[in-house]
Amino acid sequence: MMDDEAGHPSMLLAFRAENIYSFYDELDFSMEATAQAEEGVPRDVHWHQKGGRPLRVLPAAGVFGANASGKTNLLKALYGLREHVLFSFRSGDPSGGIHRHSFRLDPGAGEKPTRYEIDLVLNGVRHEYGVVMNDQHVLHEWAYRYPNGRAALIFERTCGKQVDIPAGKRTIGRAIERIARPNALFLSAAAAGKHPDLLPLYDWFGQNLKFAEAxxxxxxxxxxxxxxxxxxxxxxxxxxxxxxxxxxxxxxxxxxxxxxxxxxxxxxxxxxxxxxxxxxxxxxxxxxxxxxxxxxxxxxxxxxxxxxxxxxxxxxxxxxxxxxxxxEAGSVLLADELESSLHPTLAERIIGLFQDPEANPNGAQLIFSSHAPTLLGNATQSRPLGRDQVWFTEKLVNGRSRLYPLSDLSPRQEEAIGKRYLSGRYGATPIVSHEEFVEVARLIAAGGRK
Structure with a gap:
């Protein structure tokens, strides 16, 4: 979303979550560039920090992995936070609980809270927002802004306790507190109450995070x-x-x-x-x-x-x-299985639109899942994605998903990433047995159609 105040784009920096869909443990996803960033790809995003350098933010990131490893669930978790923010107050049942998607393969996961955290630059100011919830209540919720590079509290809400609000905003904060429900986000109620410091954050969720999936x-x-x-x-x-x-x-x-x-x-x-x-x-x-x-x-x-x-x-x-x-809007597009039914070249062209500053002057971002190794590139060809724009998901033996970046594996600049991914060098590939498939085929052939 374009930053009208400073003339620089507002962009997503990071997302963290825990006990959501197949992610029982914490997932930690970042759009900030690393030392492995390709030249000319990261976007310099200016923010109101005295003497500070612009943040280097990536315009695109791809998530790769085996079927059912958690790729789609990362996108759904991020989109799910948007749904809670936009609709928990105006569409939620006042007498009901909270509809969440906790991990289901562990009987104790239902008792464990779900946590979301998001970092972004908005109107030239870095913001952090987070919420912890169970099936009945919001247990903890907070928002900070960094107008001069130092954290400034917007609000903090703890279950069963009064909302902590800075002195200058307590009148409107208390009015919102009176209408907020235990099963709805304070951020959602604050939008209804037109809280000046929280409306831009709420609007960011409303204007971003479009989800292109089946x-x-x-x-x-x-x-x-x-x-x-x-x-x-x-x-x-x-x-x-x-x-x-x-x-x-x-x-x-x-x-x-x-x-x-x-x-x-x-x-x-x-x-x-x-x-x-x-x-x-x-x-x-x-x-x-x-x-x-x-x-x-x-x-x-x-x-x-x-x-x-x-x-x-x-x-x-x-x-x-x-x-x-x-x-056009400079927003975040979440795309599940970007290459599905498309020629790989077309998927590359979509990524290229977001990577090109001339085609993408408003700071739009693309976060997508894919199976296509061609989008990882090899040493002999131009890569659609830089080494710090690639993430992997892996399904562990207990059914939990794990998310990790390619940059953690320190790939060389000339590394044939697509070939190494297919060979299993980075993990994130299905563990299948040829013998098991053959045995199933034998049983089918022996039994025939009844």
Whole structure:
């Protein structure tokens, strides 16, 4: 999100969590550049620190690992914090508990709290926000800002105790405290009470962290179609569709059936964070959106209905809208299995848009999961990602996920990272037995179909 005050982008720095989905132990994810950063990739983000240097922040990061190792769960954990912030107060049940996703493979995990922490630069000021919760209550919640490089408390809330608020903001803080519920975040209530120091933080969650994953594909189609309807965005989105070398020359949009419009409107509101997705996205068939894609023919363009398009074309149609939106707004796009049904070159091009300062002047960030070793690159080719932009997830024997960065393994600058990943040198690869697969095949062959 662009920083209107200082003219510099606001960007995500780090995310930590514990006892969420498959991560029983702490996960610690960072977008700050390391000494292994590739030249020209980190973005200098200026913040209000006397005599301090700008923070060097990465515009993209990829998470790689075996199936069911926790890649998607990292993205879901980050997106889940957004959902708590935006909706725990206005959509939560006053008499209910807290809906959380604690680790399920340990019987004691349900008694262990879930913790989230996030660091970001917002309006030229570094912020930290964190919350600890169980199934019933918010146990601990806090927010700090660093206006001069030193921590300044915005608030701290402890279960069963009064909220600690700085002297100058106690009047509005106490008013918010009176409406806050034990099962809702103080940050959420503060937005309803228009707390001046917390509204920007709340708004950051509302305008960032879009999640491109399988369940949102229909909503993303609707979002792309909406952008193609609007004069301000049509040409840029159309250019992204054409650039993919799918043969698309133009897109026309027939007016959708009025009965479809309400479902389309709600899907877009959920996707953009204006409505709770507790009930899921409304069902929208792509054919209901009225999209007609023209392809270059030998003599003239030929119209195709979307039902006649390839899966790769439909996947691209669902990702270009969120990519355009992130680049325009300077927001964070979470993309699950970025390369799914796309040629690896197209996935590389998406990463390249975020990596290029000219294409991404507003400081947008891309965090994605992937299986594709081509996105890791090798010594003989240009790497889509730098060595400090690669993370791995691994499933341990007790079912817990572990997250770790490639930079911890100190890879050499010329290292063939893609080949070494496939060979298991970094871990994060499935442990499978050829003999076990063969034995299963023998049993199938012997039993036949009953």
């Amino acid at each position: 369940s949102s594909r229909q909503a993303r189609w609707a979002f792309t179609a909406q952008l193609l309807r609007e004069d301000a965005s049509r040409e840029q989105v159309l250019a992204l569709l054409r650039a993919a070398d799918l043969g698309i020359s133009d897109v026309r949009i027939r007016p959708p059936d009025p009965k479809v419009l309400e479902r389309v409107r709600r899907a877009i509101l959920i996707l953009t964070g204006h409505e709770d997705d507790a009930e899921g996205f409304p069902d929208i068939d792509l054919t209901e959106l009225g999209l007609v894609l023209s392809h270059r023919g030998a003599e003239e363009d030929v119209d195709f209905n979307v039902s006649e398009e390839s899966l790769g074309t439909l996947v691209w149609l669902g990702i270009v809208g969120p990519v355009f939106d992130a680049l």
